[in-house]
Amino acid sequence: MKAWQPPTGWRYWSEVNNSVVGLWYTGLVFFFLVFGGLLALLMRIQLAVPGNTFLSANLYSQVFTLHGSVMMFLFAIPIFEAVSILFLPQMMGARELPFPRLSAFGFWAFLIGGIFLCGSIFFNAAPTGGWFMYPPLTSRYEPGIGADMWLLGFSFIEVSAIAAAVELIVGILKCRPPGMRIHLIPLYAWYVLVAAAMILFAFPPLITGSMLLELERAFNWPFFDAARGGDPLLWQHLFWLFGHPEVYIAFLPSVALVAMIVPTFARTPIVGYKWIVLSAIGTAFLSFGLWVHHMFTTGLPGVTLALFSAASQAVAIPTGVQIFCFIATVYVGRLRPSVPMLYVAGGLATFVIGGLTGVMVAVASFNFQAHDTHFVVAHLHSVLIGGTIFPVIAATYYFFPLINGKLLSERLGRTAFWLLFCGFNITFLPMHFTGLRGMARRVYTYPAGIGLEGLNLTSSIGALILAAGFGVLLWDILRPKGKDPDAPRNPWQAGSLEWLQEMPGKPWGVRCIPEIDSRYPLWDQPNFVRDVDEGRFFMPDAEEEKREMLVTSIIDAKPEQCLRIPGPSFITLLSAIFLGGVFIFPTFKMYWSMAVSGVVALGCILYWLWHGSGLIPEKEEKAIGHGVTVPLYISGSSSVGWWAMMITMLADITAFVSILFGYFFYWTLHNDFPPASIAGPGLIWPIAGLLASLAAWALTMLARAWNRQEKPGSFYAGIGMAVLSAVFGIYALLAGPKQAAMNPEEHVYPAMVWLLVIWTALHIAVGIIMQLYCAARRYAGRMTARYDIDISNVTLYWHFVAITVGATVAVIAGFPLLR
Amino acid sequence: MWLLVLSPSIWAAHFLASYVGAAMWCGTMEDRAKSVDAMRLWIVLFGLVALLLIGIIGRIGRRKYQMEGGEPPFDKDTAEDRHRFLGAATVLLSGLSAMATIYVCLSQLFIRNCL
Structure with missing residues (x-):
């Protein structure tokens, strides 16, 4: 217990434990969700009536650019990383993730980059080129520092996303409890493994694209300038090579939350475990063959459009499979109605609507008509709000007891749901029609008398209802709960490992590392909770008072190493600050400051590695219980460090391949x-x-x-x-x-x-x-x-x-x- | 475990080759309205090869999946059930990859030029 106790006072901020960093991360992501939501409200106020002057054209451009960017880069992706850092170790009966300082570094980088970007609008300096920043608009016609902030700031945040992906992949592959073979891991872990792997191949093309565009803006290297041999379409390819998989990177982990919630309330194991694995892996692959459907109107050859249209239709198959699995699970089990299930049902219904309009826009000829209209706005919000936000709220209600041992209010939860569900549909259903009537996206106003007034006013009223729903939700999360009773242990009678936690929880993640022989150990393994509580499994103690966790083999989860992980340190914060300088100073053309910041960042990282990694233990081996002895130090392809390097370099080589793609x-x-x-x-x-x-x-x-x-x-x-x-x-x-x-x-x-x-x-x-x-x-x-x-x-x-x-x-x- | 991702990788390879081939073919044409039957034929022929390979992988998966002594849902804590699970998932992914490859080939039956 002493080894895992978080530091107190101001040193609290040096903590690196996943339960603390994950909570900071999740809280910050919700803050950005609220910020992005407020920006959306500003847009809906502006569009409520024709010819409105509430926002100027320039400010409207800043608002929609920042709204899209914040929701995608500061909410949709990081929410899954934050939730995973917070809960994944417990879902796998692990004490921690293998690189806690990397998680903390990722959080600080995310905080610095996010504040830098969001703060820009208060100085009237936010980017205006839309969340996809197409050149030549952003390379030649957007003066000021807005586009530079976007390109450099998000590159920095993407570094933190890749860091989290490395952490999660290695965590899932190497830190499962003994017996948790690859076919027994929680579906959440399968989905996160797939989504994190997608990050490795999806984010680098955008980092490369951002590098090219910033080189053009800062140094006049003509990658997108047609007059000097460049081509603006290259940006679109690189952006959407990231952008389309990114949608699934947001969606898959959210549906993973659904896969954890549905069996609990259906009181039966998931139906079609292997079908869901199929759909996660299948979706991941197919999602990399869809990017050109965002570019159907750019004049690409018809045969090319046909290829991407075909792939876009095909991805509906695995996406649908998992939804049928959830329906089958509910059908087979005995459903217990609850607030989380209400959000799950509302979210899936909304997502299906978005999925069907997705099939429509995947047809090139329809896409030509709907492109850049509010129809697409309605489609993407149905997918993202139904597929991501509703499941995340469901998970908030479901997992909240794991955070502070209290349940959220059922009454407020239901109130918020109906406000959100009705608000969402009142806002976005009319947009299908405004879009089909020709209302363009990203234009700050529209004329009266062309049949758009009533529909837009309805959307704006819906947005206010939606905002009220978020208000109720936030109040429920933030209201003082001191007088509320502690939630009972495993309040939903779930079968998965995270519900081993006592109420309120302890900082060590799990009392001892259990032996697993079922997908739902709390349901299937007799006396399981008692045995864990009494420390009858592995590593019930840390006699050297060091933070320790168990490393196991990839396929069959056989014990391989007792890994000593580093404890609290401010070096992660310092590394993030100075590495942030490398990305932030060039925005203001301060290249010498950038160089100095880079050298200091390098020094911080070397100090971090020198004192925190590859430490030689005082003894060779350690007994972890049940007569099993494992080494304290391993190198080579069994070690977590080797895998982290391997995975990082896969992302790096993908960025390099993106440059070659450009060539x-x-x-x-x-x-x-x-x-x-x-x-x-x-x-x-x-x-x-x-x-x-x-x-x-x-x-x-x-x-x-x-x-x-x-x-x-x-x-x-x-x-x-x-x-x-x-x-x-x-x-x-x-x-x-x-x-x-x-x-x-x-x-x-x-x-x-x-x-x-x-x-x-x-x-x-x-x-x-x-x-x-x-x-x-x-x-x-x-x-x-x-x-x-x-x-x-x-x-x-x-x-x-x-x-x-x-x-x-x-x-x-x-x-x-x-x- | 690598078997799982082989079939989708074959789909990806065929898809990428089709995309790059179409881009190069159309990129060098003076008159985009001209027929590109030869290229379409290549895409379909390579598609058939891809389907054959996916079929072989699906068969290997099926052999593992049908290993004697196990019943779905293959959730026992044994190496045999792990084999069966990975075999079954390989079969399913091969089916999806085959379908996606057929979609790609079908698209070439209808679109006849680079316009």
């Missing part, structure tokens, strides 16, 4: 790419850079082997030569375009070449820092032949660097030869 995009569609008048980087320097970088990679692998063989001299020599090779690699790669005098402002071709070599050089530079870090660790006695996780993970990083260098050189040196 191929220009090469495929533009006959003047590469232009005959501009010389490329040639062959000699790129190949020299490749060979030197590959040498650095090979030497890193050798250094790992020499370290394991206890040959310190060879190890240091290997690292030294690897660093020298890598430095030369950077020089040679940059020398190619430099010697050819390629000017990135002249044409998109030199800009692409420079971008590829700079991206690669930065990765090699980070690799050099890692190599030197390993040498320092060995020198300080923090890394040995046996305890070698640092060099093991750095080698993995270098595998990806080798791929990056190889692809960069093949493209910049090889492709000009093909023309």
Whole structure:
């Protein structure tokens, strides 16, 4: 208990425990939901009557841009990460997630980035280009810092989203209780695993797109300027490669909450567990084949539209499957009516309406008519409010006792539901008709006499009812509950592990790590709660008073390691502040401040790693109960650190592939790419850079082997030569375009070449820092032949660097030869 | 476990190849109204290959799923039930991937040019 006690006083803010950070995170996400909702109200007031002057055109543009951006980036995605950080460990009978400081870092980054973006509107400086920021509007016709804030601020927030995704994936794969094989994990974990994996492949294209657009805005590199070989459509591809999967990243974890709630109130296991797994994985794949349906009116070839239209229709199948599973579960079980189920039913009904209009807009010919009208506004809000907000509110009522041991009011819950449900339909149903009558989105007003007045006024009245519903909900959450009795333990008689929690809960997550042999242990395993309470399973105590958790194998959840996780620290906050500076200072063109902030951020991160990771334990093994002994330290592909590096680098390589996609995009569609008048980087320097970088990679692998063989001299020599090779690699790669005098402002071709070599050089530079870090660790006695996780993970990083260098050189040196 | 994602990956590969092929084919055409029958044929032919591969993976899944001694819903805490579950999910995902591949091929039967 002492090990998990949160710090008190001002040090409370240094806590990293998931139950505390998850609560901060969830609270902040709800704050942004309210902020985004208030912006929506402003829009509805403006549109209540024709020719209204409540908001100016510019302010209206700021409001709708910020509303969409806040709801998507600061609510829809982070709510699932926040809820997962808060509850996922308990759902899996775990004490924590494997990288608590990473969760805390993600939260602080989210807070800094979110406040930075939302604050902009109070200075009349918010972006105005819509939440999808299409160039050339945002590259040439949007002066001021609004677009820069969007591009850099959201890139920073996306970093925090990817950090959370890494945490959640490793948590689900490696931190399940013994016996919880892959076919027994809670459906919530399946969905979160799928959604977090989608983040790894969906967010990097947007980060790449934002980088290109900011390079154009700040340094005049013409990625989207048609006059210099660029193409604005590339932005749309990159944005929607993120944007469409993003909808499912928001939807799947919300429907996961439904998958936890429905069996409880139907009092029966979910019907069609494997069908739901099918639908989660199937939806994830298909959702990456839909992005062009947002671009049907851009003049793409008919055959291309047909491909994406077909995929857009196909995704309705897995989406529908899971809804049928929920209906079947209710049908098979004995339904107990409740507030959470009311929200579930209302949400699914609303979502189905949005899904059906989705099938309509997936048909290209209908889409041509409905594009950019309020019909699409009605469609997307039905999907997102029905598919995300209603399930989240259902989960709020359902899980609230796990937060502070109290139940929310059933009376207020029902009142809020009917206000929200009626308010939603009164607001958005008329928008289908205003849209079909031709009312355009993102226009601050409309003329009288064209049949839009009554419908718009109805929508605005509905919005006020919707807001009243949120008001009741917020009051129910925030009202003082000191006099309310504590909720009984497991108040809903659920079967899943999170309901093991005593009321009110303890900071350790779970009293001891249970052995699992059912999908619903509280229903199926006899004397389960008693055995957990009496500490009869694994790790009932932490005699060294360190925070410890159990790491298990991916498929069959066999115990592999007792993982010591770091406790409270302000280093996460400091790292987030200074890394935030790297993204915030360039908004104001303060590049020196950015550089200083970057160096300090690097120092913070190195300090964090030095003192908080790869620590050598005082003994080899630890007995965890039931005669099982596990090591305290492992490296290689069984360790959580190796998996975190692997997953992070998958996201990184996806961002790199997005840059390559840009190169191929220009090469495929533009006959003047590469232009005959501009010389490329040639062959000699790129190949020299490749060979030197590959040498650095090979030497890193050798250094790992020499370290394991206890040959310190060879190890240091290997690292030294690897660093020298890598430095030369950077020089040679940059020398190619430099010697050819390629000017990135002249044409998109030199800009692409420079971008590829700079991206690669930065990765090699980070690799050099890692190599030197390993040498320092060995020198300080923090890394040995046996305890070698640092060099093991750095080698993995270098595998990806080798791929990056190889692809960069093949493209910049090889492709000009093909023309 | 990798078996689970193989069939959707084949759908994705066919889809991506169709998209890139169509973009390059149409991108180099002077007259977009001209027929692109050859390209459409390639998409359908590759679609058939994809369907064959998906069928093979579905069959492997079915063999695991029908391993003797187990009854749905395959929720026992045994390695055999885990095999059956992953096999059954593979079969289902293969079915979905096959359907999505057929959708993609069907679209090429109706759209005849790059307009």
